[in-house]
Amino acid sequence: MIRRLAGASLSLAVVLGAAALPAAAGPATASTTTANVSAAPDVDVAKVRAHLSELSAIAGRNGGNRRSTTQGYRDSVAYVKGKLQAAGYTVTEQPCTSGCTSGAGPNLIAEWPRGDANNVYMFGAHLDGVAAGPGMNDNGSGSAALLENALALAQQNPTMRNRVRFAWWTDEEQGLNGSAFYVRSLSSAERARIRAYYNFDMVASTNGGYFINHITSSAAAPMKAYWDSLGLRPEENTEGAGRSDDYSFQRYGIPTSGYAMGAGARKTSAQAAKWGGTAGASYDPCYHRACDTLSNINTTGLDRAADGIAHTLWQQAVQTGLLADDASPRGT
Template sequence: MRRRFAVASLSLAVVLGCGTLPAAAAAPADARQTRALADTARSTAAVNAPAAPDVDVTKVRAHLSELSAIASRNGGNRRSTGQGYRDSVAYVKGRLQAAGYTVTEQPCTSGCTSGAGPNLIAEWPQGDANNVYMFGAHLDGVSAGPGMNDNGSGSAALLENALTLAQQNPTLRNRVRFAWWTDEEQGLNGSEFYVRSLSSTQRSRIRAYYNFDMVASTNGGYFINRITSSAAAPMKAYWDSLGLRPEENTEGAGRSDDYPFQQAGIPTSGYAMGAGARKTSAQATKWGGTAGAAYDPCYHRSCDTLSNINTTGLNRAADGIAHTLWQQAVAGS
């Protein structure tokens, strides 16, 4: 997750080769009614969706080990402009292609740091392409260290979910798209470029975007972006089922790759376990850990290594991603 800097919001009225978003208020009554009926149908289907599979956290940790080895071979980091990032892209891409995905590298041709590597986009070719549920995580890290929690954790959990979907190959009623973003640490640049590159029609097809950034903090809490939104409902339901009593991700608001989607009017949510903010006494009582200490004591530091991973939290996040994906996209009986 990037540090908190001022971010220029996406203007919905500016055409950047991708059209403008239509105003919801201007839609005819019959169009609004059609969308409402479609939303109701999707909600009903979600209730009837089969249970998601368990995502093997051992395999998630194996992806983290590969990302750690990549950093070690490339100056100790996976910064977006370095070979460590490009090798990370190659690793994720290779695993996805072997599982049957068609994978696209999207060069960030404007707004990114000079020399930044590409976004990586993978879509499973089933389900209604007019109803896309998108799941993303930034793959780059800071130059100070290998970036295992920030954000190897989100990237690895997302990768194993994509591989699990391919292995299970369920019948999908909606389309699922995965993304690994470049240049997040320098200002959300990769995801912002992606959103700008979409036409208004393409943006309207994305029903929700889910973001995963720092989901294995060693002193972490259980946080959900926009926790009261309809997009967040399946994510909250899963963590509620574990008795975790998650809270709103106030620390991460506007600081990760869900923000460009949110600014473009696309519903967003996601999991996080916290960065440099400090755990309260009430949170320590509820979740364990140390009150008054940072959620991630190695945030943006050289010690963000494989030792800086909360495997229990990582497992809960990976399984919650799967639950959300199955609820939103897998066809019921």
């Protein structure tokens, strides 16, 4: 998450259209008796942490960080891309040709080619970090949780109602530049197909809370429902307002939500009583510091975020009902 929203211009000319995406699969037949019904998976947090370990190793081989302009970032892109391609995704690298820091690496976009292409639910996280350290919580945590969710979707291959598109953003730390470029590059018709965008930035803060962007919105409803089911009593993410990639979508009128566990702001006494941790201390004491390493990860929070992403994805895009013998055909 950026420390504050820099003055990244959204008035630059659009020079790149939406990434080419795989075509939809054919519709299910009307004689289908049941959909490919499956519950949202319990995402394995050990696998999420394994992705974090790889991102940490990448940083270690590249000067200790994964800033958007470095080989550490480009190697992070290659790691995520390789995992997605092995799972069957067609993955697009989108160069940021305007508005990004000079030399910044690409956005990475992957779409699961099932479901109604006119109803897209998008899930994203920034993959870049700051120069001070490897960026394990900010934002290896969101990137890794998102990656394992994409892999779990491919493995389960459920019947889909709607489309799911995943994105790992470049140059967030310099002003939300990669996501701003992506949304700016879309046509108005392409933006209209995105029903909601979900953002995951710093979801493993060691002294964290449980925060949801636009918590009372309809987009946030499945995210809140999952954390409510765990008794977490989440709160609005006021600290993160306008400071992460959801803001790029919000500026174009696209509904947004997302999970966060907090950055440099301090936990209140009421929050410590509710969630545990230390009142008066930062949610992430290693925010934008060299100590944002693998030791700076709240595994319980990471697990709850990863599972909440899966719950939201299934609620918004996966076919969970039964189809009668005379049901109308539905896209898969």
